[in-house]
Amino acid sequence: MEDPNVPVRIMRSPLGRAQGLGAARHGVGHWWAQRVTAVALLPLSLYFVASVLILAGATQARMAGFMAKPWNTVLFLCLIAALFYHLSLGLQVVIEDYVSHEGKRRGGIMLVNGLIVLSALACAVSVLKLAF
Amino acid sequence: MKHVRAAQMIGRNSEGDLVSRPLSPFMIGTAYRAQMSSMTSIAHRITGCALGVGTLLLTLWLVCAATAAQAFADIQGLLASWLGLLMLIGFTFALFYHFCNGIRHLAWDSGRGFELGAMHRNGWIVLAASVILTAGFWLVGFLVW
Ligand code: HEM
Numbered sequence: 482m483e484d485p486n487v488p489v490r491i492m493r494s495p496l497g498r499a500q501g502l503g504a505a506r507h508g509v510g511h512w513w514a515q516r517v518t519a520v521a522l523l524p525l526s527l528y529f530v531a532s533v534l535i536l537a538g539a540t541q542a543r544m545a546g547f548m549a550k551p552w553n554t555v556l557f558l559c560l561i562a563a564l565f566y567h568l569s570l571g572l573q574v575v576i577e578d579y580v581s582h583e584g585k586r587r588g589g590i591m592l593v594n595g596l597i598v599l600s601a602l603a604c605a606v607s608v609l610k611l612a613f
Numbered sequence: 614m615k616h617v618r619a620a621q622m623i624g625r626n627s628e629g630d631l632v633s634r635p636l637s638p639f640m641i642g643t644a645y646r647a648q649m650s651s652m653t654s655i656a657h658r659i660t661g662c663a664l665g666v667g668t669l670l671l672t673l674w675l676v677c678a679a680t681a682a683q684a685f686a687d688i689q690g691l692l693a694s695w696l697g698l699l700m701l702i703g704f705t706f707a708l709f710y711h712f713c714n715g716i717r718h719l720a721w722d723s724g725r726g727f728e729l730g731a732m733h734r735n736g737w738i739v740l741a742a743s744v745i746l747t748a749g750f751w752l753v754g755f756l757v758w
Contacts, residue, residue, distance in 0.1 A: 501726045516722060519715050526712055530705075530750065538693065541685040568668060571661050583665045590726075600672045607679035 497512035509565035511570060518567035525560045532557075557608045569594055649736040657714045660707040669706045705750050710743040 532553070536544060547553055574591050580586040624634045665740055674692075677684040693695050717739055720726045726735050 516719065519719060523712070523716070526708060529707070534754055534757055536649070537754055538689065540689075541678055541682040544685060548678075564668065568661075568665050572665060575658060576664065603672050604639055605676050607675035611675075612677040 488502060508538045511573075515567065515570045515574075518563050518570065521559070521563040522567060525556065525563055528556055529560055548608055549613075554612040558605055561601055561604045561608070564599050565604075569597045572597075648685045648722065649733050653714055653736045654662065657711060657718070657751075660711040660714075664704070664711060667707070670700075670704070680711040702747070706743060706747045709750070710739070713739040713742045713746070 532547070536547060539547070561565065572588050576586060576589045578595065580589055623631055623635050626632045674688055677688040694702060717726065717735055720735075726732060
């Protein structure tokens with residue numbers, strides 16, 4: 482159990498180390514997904530900011546014309562996916578930090594995720610409806 | 614009181630009355646000096662949550678656009694009002710701050726810019742960049758509008 486190359490005693494089972502699971506009982510998946518969505522959001526949020534400037538004061542007809550361009554449809558759908566996924570991961574961490582009661586914590590995360598799924602679908606369907 | 618931890622949060626003030634001890638946010642300014650590290654960290658969290666609220670506005674905007682021409686005209690009018698613009702200025706600042714500080718986070722994750730001096734410096738850069746980006750956005754915004 483002790484690694485001769487590591488000068489400290491490792492207080493974890495070999496299986497636990499191999500699986501890489503810590504006290505949170507899950508691996509680096511959550512952390513990594515937060516970084517991947519953050520990197521995706523770097524260009525996507527700049528695109529969003531630019532598109533909002535283009536659509537300043539727009540009528541519905543101009544908005545629909547904008548969304549009907551294939552690149553805009555695709556980029557908006559990518560933005561919506563990355564944005565809401567990143568938000569879900571982020572708010573989960575915030576709730577875990579502040580809500581110590583297990584039931585309320587789990588319930589809160591589920592409630593927030595439910596709202597996020599609703600919002601994300603409403604956004605995606607709206608973009609598609611404008612585009613087609 | 615169910616937990617030992619909760620019991621430890623009870624103390625007596627100088628009059629001898631039982632009071633709950635102040636948690637760290639209430640100590641800022643009195644016992645705890647605001648620092649670049651903690652302030653930019655909590656600001657990242659606050660702006661992230663604010664942007665979460667902002668996604669509700671984004672949803673409303675897109676749903677209105679997909680519903681009817683009049684509904685979209687109404688929300689565009691609302692956003693162009695003083696209250697709407699104030700809200701949008703807040704959201705753009707939150708986005709630019711979270712964007713810039715997000716880059717700082719990603720740099721830290723790759724092991725860069727973590728020394729005390731560098732952390733202090735890039736914190737100021739993030740703050741200045743968010744203000745400049747927000748001002749630039751609205752300058753262009755009012756020009757193209
Ligand atoms: C613009 C590009 C963005 C980048 C580069 C970015 C980057 C990041 C990073 C690196 C973290 C992890 C910070 C940590 O470990 O404490 C994070 C957290 C978070 N982000 Fe973003 N983000 C972006 C956009 C957004 C948007 C648009 C939203 C909201 C819809 C958002 C909401 C959040 C939330 C709620 C957290 C959790 C905050 C916390 O744990 O303290 N982010 N972001």
